[in-house]
Amino acid sequence: MHDVLIIGGGVMGLTTAWELAKTGLRVAVLDRAQPGREASWAGAGILPPGHRGDPNDPLAPLLRRATELWPEVTDALRDQTGIDNGFRRCGEIQVLEDPARLESDLDGWRINGVRAEPLSAEALRDLEPAASRDVPAAYVLPDACQVRNPWHVRALGEACRAAGVEIVCDREAVGFHMSNGRVDAVRTAAGDLSAGAFLVAGGAWSGEILKSIGRALELEPVRGQMVLLKTPSPLIRHILEIGARYVVPRTDGRLLIGSTEEWVGFVKQNTAGGVAGLVEFGRRLVPGLSEATLEACWSGLRPHTRRGTPFLGAMPECSNLFLAAGHFRAGLHLSTVTGRLMAQAIRGEEPELSLRAFAVNLNRQPDRQS
Ligand SMILES: Cc1cc2nc3c(=O)[nH]c(=O)nc-3n(C[C@H](O)[C@H](O)[C@H](O)COP(=O)(O)OP(=O)(O)OC[C@H]3O[C@@H](n4cnc5c(N)ncnc54)[C@H](O)[C@@H]3O)c2cc1C
Incomplete structure (x- = not known):
């Protein structure tokens, strides 16, 4: 036993x-x-x-x-x-649609001892030249990591x-x-x-x-759809995030674009609207993604309480x-x-x-x- x-x-x-x-x-x-x-x-x-x-x-x-x-x-x-589980420190750039949130976001991290630095338009361009220039405000979390x-x-x-x-x-x-x-x-x-x-x-x-x-x-399932793109060489190095959506770069030129939040029960499917919305979000944030190859899409069920x-x-x-x-x-x-x-x-x-x-x-x- x-x-x-x-x-x-x-x-x-x-x-x-x-x-x-x-x-x-x-x-x-x-x-x-x-x-x-x-x-x-x-x-x-x-x-x-x-x-x-x-x-x-x-x-x-x-x-x-x-x-x-x-x-x-x-x-x-x-x-x-x-x-190798692919764990690495890649840093994350948070893009804010509302610049008024910048100070409170930075304080919210720093009060917990986390490094968070505001990014000017020039600093963002230096860190991520392929990212959109049309960004109201942004900051970087240099210690954010990712795992495969x-x-x-x-x-x-x-x-x-x-x-x-x-x-x-x-x-x-x-x-x-x-x-x-x-x-x-x-x-x-x-x-x-x-x-x-x-x-x-x-x-x-x-x-x-x-x-x-x-x-x-x-406790209930919340569906999240995901799209995987591939470019010949990596376009970005940091995770780029706006609210609940993000682009995650892998080192081999692949990029994950996620994710939706859908209360649809135990239905694990991709929808045309879900995939199109994610691709469009990714293209807006990283315009060069228009030329990327679409490799796969999938969805998963998050356990939400x-x-x-x-x-x-x-x-x-x-x-x-x-x-x-x-x-x-x-x-x-x-x-x-x-x-x-x-x-x-x-x-x-x-x-x-x-x-x-x-x-x-x-x-x-x-x-x-x-
Ligand atoms: C699209 C998406 C993006 C996400 N991104 C992130 C992220 O970037 N960072 C992060 O930290 N988290 C992320 N999450 C959340 C994270 O993936 C989940 O919170 C986590 O994986 C939950 O793990 P778990 O082991 O509880 O559940 P699961 O991985 O779902 O495992 C549950 C297991 O239970 C088994 N099972 C179910 N019922 C039975 C049964 N009756 N008998 C036997 N076995 C059973 C299933 O087969 C399954 O293998 C994401 C989730 C999704 C869907």
């Missing part, structure tokens, strides 16, 4: 599994398809340099710690698997296997067997899987997974069932710290950062099943 069974092999499940296995626990990860092929694959891999805004926001210390952990996690994965998230989840999967984690693919969790306020086993079509403790890390599907035991999470923060910790009234879900647009960034903290909580240790603000609250459902 395993010590811990993790449902969901996205970046949250795999990072937590790796952290647990490093301390000698016997861990299994169950995924209804192949691990790391949902939101954790679809994302852009932007890793902001920390938190912007109120430093007393409970997310601030998590974002800071997540940022600190990325170089360490990257080195450890490379040492253990030989896989498909490479990262592949490295995590390999590191998990090397640490003895059993990864069970193509097997869906359809319910739980419970007794005396504890989960005894996860039900699947191919039989039950028992363990000492269980973690639900099912991304946007976490609410569906918990419905089977009558727990209703306020109505309260705006993820659920991290033990499930109420169920002492050996844990939840790590609802990271919405920041899940890749927060995965390093989430895996560390969830492993500590599951081992029964006091997490190095408090999870109190992220405690699971839920609505009860009448159709309880076990």
Whole structure:
């Protein structure tokens, strides 16, 4: 029997599994398809340099710690698997449509100890000659990073296997067997899987997974569409961002343009309007993209919580069932710290950062099943 069974092999499940296995626990990860092929694959891999805004926001210390952990996690994965996850400091330029926001944005980063510098039109041209000149205001975050998230989840999967984690693919969790306020086993079509403790890390599907035991999470999928372009050589070096949309340059001339926010349920498709809007946005920001080749487009489902923060910790009234879900647009960034903290909580240790603000609250459902 395993010590811990993790449902969901996205970046949250795999990072937590790796952290647990490093301390000698016997861990299994169950995924209804192949691990790391949902939101954790679809994302852009932007890793902001920390938190912007109120430093007393409970997310601030998590974002800071997540940022600190990325170089360490990257080195450890490379040492253990030989896989480069593409983590690098590329810097990010934030373009503001409303110049009046410049000072408050800069203050919001600096108050959290993050470097943020305003850019004059000349400075922007020097940093990114291919960017549009028609920019009302801009600033740079020199310490912003990026990761090639498909490479990262592949490295995590390999590191998990090397640490003895059993990864069970193509097997869906359809319910739980419970007794005396504890989960005894996860039900699947191919039989039950028992363990000492269980973690639900099912991304946007976490609410569906918990419905089977009558727990209703306020968590929903939000679709994000993405477009991949290719130019013969890199046009830009920094991530360029306006509000919720961005262009992310890879070193090989590829550029990701993202992303939409669509409340369309569990529908993972691209639409003509979504793709056209992203391409048009990219062309406005980097006019030379008109000549780029369109390589691919895809979409992913972000796990969004109505309260705006993820659920991290033990499930109420169920002492050996844990939840790590609802990271919405920041899940890749927060995965390093989430895996560390969830492993500590599951081992029964006091997490190095408090999870109190992220405690699971839920609505009860009448159709309880076990
Ligand atoms: C378009 C887009 C762009 C993004 N860009 C960024 C970014 O730049 N930076 C950033 O930090 N974040 C970004 N994100 C957010 C980030 O990708 C997510 O927050 C994060 O990947 C969520 O990870 P997860 O492991 O919780 O979920 P997922 O990666 O979705 O993994 C959930 C896993 O659970 C499995 N599963 C579901 N149901 C079951 C079941 N019943 N039984 C067994 N297995 C099950 C699924 O198969 C899947 O493998 C982006 C997301 C999208 C969609």
